[in-house]
Amino acid sequence: MKTIEHIAIFTSGGDSPGMNAALYGIVKKAEQSGIRLSGIRKGYEGLIDGDLVPLDAHKLQKMVHRGGTLLKTARSKRFLTLEGRQRALENLQKNEVDALIAIGGDGTFKGLLAFSEICDLPFLGIPGTIDNDLAGTDFTLGFDSAVNTAIENIDKIRDTAEAHNRIFLIEVMGRDCGYIAIHSGLGTGADAILIPESAHDFIQLLEKAGSYDREEAFIVIVSEGDELGAEVAAKKIKEINPDVDLRITKLGHVQRGGNASAFDRMLGIRLGAAAVEALLRGRKNVMAGILNNELSLTPFDRVVKEHQVNDELQGLLKIFGN
Amino acid sequence: MKTIEHIAIFTSGGDSPGMNAALYGIVKKAEQSGIRLSGIRKGYEGLIDGDLVPLDAHKLQKMVHRGGTLLKTARSKRFLTLEGRQRALENLQKNEVDALIAIGGDGTFKGLLAFSEICDLPFLGIPGTIDNDLAGTDFTLGFDSAVNTAIENIDKIRDTAEAHNRIFLIEVMGRDCGYIAIHSGLGTGADAILIPESAHDFIQLLEKAGSYDREEAFIVIVSEGDELGAEVAAKKIKEINPDVDLRITKLGHVQRGGNASAFDRMLGIRLGAAAVEALLRGRKNVMAGILNNELSLTPFDRVVKEHQVNDELQGLLKIFGN
Amino acid sequence: MKTIEHIAIFTSGGDSPGMNAALYGIVKKAEQSGIRLSGIRKGYEGLIDGDLVPLDAHKLQKMVHRGGTLLKTARSKRFLTLEGRQRALENLQKNEVDALIAIGGDGTFKGLLAFSEICDLPFLGIPGTIDNDLAGTDFTLGFDSAVNTAIENIDKIRDTAEAHNRIFLIEVMGRDCGYIAIHSGLGTGADAILIPESAHDFIQLLEKAGSYDREEAFIVIVSEGDELGAEVAAKKIKEINPDVDLRITKLGHVQRGGNASAFDRMLGIRLGAAAVEALLRGRKNVMAGILNNELSLTPFDRVVKEHQVNDELQGLLKIFGN
Amino acid sequence: MKTIEHIAIFTSGGDSPGMNAALYGIVKKAEQSGIRLSGIRKGYEGLIDGDLVPLDAHKLQKMVHRGGTLLKTARSKRFLTLEGRQRALENLQKNEVDALIAIGGDGTFKGLLAFSEICDLPFLGIPGTIDNDLAGTDFTLGFDSAVNTAIENIDKIRDTAEAHNRIFLIEVMGRDCGYIAIHSGLGTGADAILIPESAHDFIQLLEKAGSYDREEAFIVIVSEGDELGAEVAAKKIKEINPDVDLRITKLGHVQRGGNASAFDRMLGIRLGAAAVEALLRGRKNVMAGILNNELSLTPFDRVVKEHQVNDELQGLLKIFGN
Secondary structure (H helix, E strand, O other): OOOOOEEEEEEOOOOOOOHHHHHHHHHHHHHHHOOEEEEEOOHHHHHHHOOEEEOOHHHHHHOOOOOOOOOOOOOOOHHHOHHHHHHHHHHHHHOOOOEEEEEEOHHHHHHHHHHOOOOOOOEEEEEEOOOOOOOOOOOOEOHHHHHHHHHHHHHHHHHHHHHHOOEEEEEEOOOOOOHHHHHHHHHOOOOEEEOOOOOOOHHHHHHHHHOOOOOOOEEEEEEOOOOOOHHHHHHHHHHHOOOOOEEEEEOHHHHHOOOOOHHHHHHHHHHHHHHHHHHHOOOOOEEEEEEOOEEEEEEHHHHOOOOOOOHHHHHHHHHHOO | OOOOOEEEEEEOOOOOOOHHHHHHHHHHHHHHHOOEEEEEOOHHHHHHHOOEEEOOHHHHHHOOOOOOOOOOOOOOOHHHOHHHHHHHHHHHHHOOOOEEEEEEOHHHHHHHHHHOOOOOOOEEEEEEOOOOOOOOOOOOEOHHHHHHHHHHHHHHHHHHHHHHOOEEEEEEOOOOOOHHHHHHHHHOOOOEEEOOOOOOOHHHHHHHHHOOOOOOOEEEEEEOOOOOOHHHHHHHHHHHOOOOOEEEEEOHHHHHOOOOOHHHHHHHHHHHHHHHHHHHOOOOOEEEEEEOOEEEEEEHHHHOOOOOOOHHHHHHHHHHOO | OOOOOEEEEEEOOOOOOOHHHHHHHHHHHHHHHOOEEEEEOOHHHHHHHOOEEEOOHHHHHHOOOOOOOOOOOOOOOHHHOHHHHHHHHHHHHHOOOOEEEEEEOHHHHHHHHHHOOOOOOOEEEEEEOOOOOOOOOOOOEOHHHHHHHHHHHHHHHHHHHHHHOOEEEEEEOOOOOOHHHHHHHHHOOOOEEEOOOOOOOHHHHHHHHHOOOOOOOEEEEEEOOOOOOHHHHHHHHHHHOOOOOEEEEEOHHHHHOOOOOHHHHHHHHHHHHHHHHHHHOOOOOEEEEEEOOEEEEEEHHHHOOOOOOOHHHHHHHHHHOO | OOOOOEEEEEEOOOOOOOHHHHHHHHHHHHHHHOOEEEEEOOHHHHHHHOOEEEOOHHHHHHOOOOOOOOOOOOOOOHHHOHHHHHHHHHHHHHOOOOEEEEEEOHHHHHHHHHHOOOOOOOEEEEEEOOOOOOOOOOOOEOHHHHHHHHHHHHHHHHHHHHHHOOEEEEEEOOOOOOHHHHHHHHHOOOOEEEOOOOOOOHHHHHHHHHOOOOOOOEEEEEEOOOOOOHHHHHHHHHHHOOOOOEEEEEOHHHHHOOOOOHHHHHHHHHHHHHHHHHHHOOOOOEEEEEEOOEEEEEEHHHHOOOOOOOHHHHHHHHHHOO
């Protein structure tokens, strides 16, 4: 195996808070190890276009807390083509890159799997997505920040909901995964939580909401991937009780931004340093994650799997709101 | 004039951060003056139903910062009827109330004007609405908090917008008044601000957005009362340039809740104390407000007017985003 | 074993964000299981004084996010005496309490161990302390919130430190444990982190700080338990370079309060529900914790041990600031 | 008068949130007016050293919210000497600067007064200090942000104070001016507020604190400029009642940093634009401020005066805590 002297890094797919912390972890560990680093701008797009830039440790030290990503990110249609991937390969060769670190979600790792067919450089992945929908890590980078943003906003909505004794249906992100909904729903004392993974007894919810005690708010957290969705749920509640005072709020993209939480800053730094170290130890085509509070490495083809809501959470859902 | 020994207070209409601070200002000033206080729950509804409760100064001292309102609030159809107002009058007489303080917006003060036809008790108003759409005060209670909530969320969205070089259309509250949009748009470095009061050169915005430099985010703040609205604006931009990466986010009811800002806590306390003092000095049927940084009292029929965006703000809009 | 029909709960020692979430987890799980609950006010003091109150699930649902503790807390000298413990026992018997849940730190669990000599009721513990200094759990309740409060404040200080190219020594809490310092130091890109567990090469720090590049801030995070402390460190830096522009800030008790973070809310709910369940399954004299992301139960005499900074963190410290 | 084609700007003295917003206001207004701008780094130090840099409108647009100052700041002993001021003059001449805008506090404006003796360029000032201790403006830039930071931290401390029924003495900034203390004390429901401007009946406070109802927290806000100070106050309370559970916390430099509040962002933009406009209209040696919610210009020699706590605030202090 060739000695690794030059690592290139990119962020890809949806951005998430903690990506800059991961970059900071990478540059500091590389600095300690005497490794040269290059950043690739805008994910696979920059790889195809040869958009490499030096990474500045001092700049990253000052933005370790910030949401977004210094390297920008993008989704790339061109990388889905062989031609795109070949141009990417040429750029890596031209720049004498010895290894690649990618921070992103399942789409990113699928891209690396496809790329590995023509490129035998070692690839290392870091799970960066707010959805917490990857196997191989208990927590993805950005999930904790997104939940914190969600609960802070839901706390605010509770104020006004209580003032009016109102029903609120609040939609949170998470794609097909109910993790953000469960964590933000439990953490805000929601009366019901609707997630894709759990066939909820909707009739029961409707009766609870439609006939609820008018002296209190009634908060329902709806995962964006839920089969029903906030609008249909609202319509059904209105059918049961047309007089209810009901509002829908979709928290939206605020959940993707903002300063990273303490947890995500630490997670990013740990995973960034671990990714460099794993490459130096000769590992390739694995994603660095945290399993059972310890660093672990999982092959790409096993991270792109369904992340089920575990039994403990299912049990909590039954107690707290479903 | 009868000596005032017992004042009843209620909050009405949409809630806004700072209402509890105003209640705190009222109870402390009343305590100092030896006045008995009652709270009326749920606005005019509680007035009609005789839902009076004692007000606890200690409890309010500990919730001076909190959004919502201890007394709850509601909109009341029954108070629009003479019968409703007569029942309200009976309750005030039965409870030997000598004066009434109402915290709310234009609907609240219109209600007081109607009520004054059959009830000659002195009424005092406090402007509680996030929209800043009342004459007679430079700032309504809750406006500053709502703008702070808006800018904190827009700052978060900027992170993710910059990561993707994305166009974001962000809708903020304000009903027919563009104040929240102007303040939150200027304060977040938005590229354009669309408000109801200003005929904006939309073509220019479209061209700016449709052909914008892909190396940066492009943030448009849209007031909910704007003639165009976020969806139509998005559609028009897409017509000019179908390839733009564009998202819409509506901040929604989070703007109504959350802890009051420092400004609104102080404003609430000042207006609350001033309202009690004005009643004790014999004033009636006026709203306490802050004009030119000084306490002022304005008759109800003059506060329910249009609040125009002044020349200075219009000038800033031209420089910063329109 | 007697069937458990009535559980009493108290919070003890220093308060920490997440205690109310744990109470919420307890009441909801007990509600589901048909168990009667009583809250004991002010920790062991209330146990001695028989200060038992009913616990209201609705009230806790609305304050699941709030710092502090609904049940109040205290340190108790009287419980250190046999007489105090005997009065506590009498109160439990008089109130027909079948089991006891205590939320607190090592002092709390030592108290339970002493109490178990005269009282054979089953005891269950929940780790509530911001210091993360207990064995038997990867995270104590309140630690994540305290670190989030610390980093938000350190982020603010960085602004002003950068504006002046200033050295800042910032003291954070943690007693004899450097966890808060490590997490908040790494998460804010600090230039150095001083903790009790690690013999730091102070000369190196002094030279780094005393001769630092005047075009940037220089941030040192000092754990309150560090052998040196912020004042001495400052003095030594000044000896090397009397002209440095240096400030000391101690974050202080803000780290104990504030709304719980998302992580602590979830942790509190999980541990609260788990504690009730463990009691119902016949477990006693153990603390519920999270080890390797799974619920675990550890006997009291093993939680009161030193919690060492693990190898991974020691390695990170070497890279990032020591 | 020479036409103004080139304006130089610097920030000086203690930094405050909103300074970047003011810079943003200046660059946008100058852009509209076709004026060339230069930034001077590190206040008067950079003026003496000729450290001029171009100002980037795009960069400022993205950091309009951020605390600190893009241009850095410093205190300068050299500018107190005639030699220093002469070198500053030479740099302005060499760079063909036609006018100067300074953002800072009273020390900054005294510097401009001294400088005007040898330099007849027009100077314009913007009040940037968290202390709100200048005449000529109702609010200085950074004051509202500092109060918001203070109240958020005091709210957190209240959580833990309530949990223990503790007395807390919390010191806030403000130099010789009690504004931050008054606003943050009233806004957090403090039990007492100690400020330099008001001879407080300390005995009364001591009795109140020393014998306070143990079922609640007792919060005292102490201005850093108060004659007594937190330590002495604590000592005196302990003399009356040695058993009180009492803590002191000094909020410190966090009050200087953090993102600017909505109010300060708007204030900065307004004052920045107004400063450029005033220069273009031929005004000189005045500070732009907000008096009675309107832009106003006040000669330097009149802003450097004592800013008294007005009668309304004195009245509130009597009601709410003294």
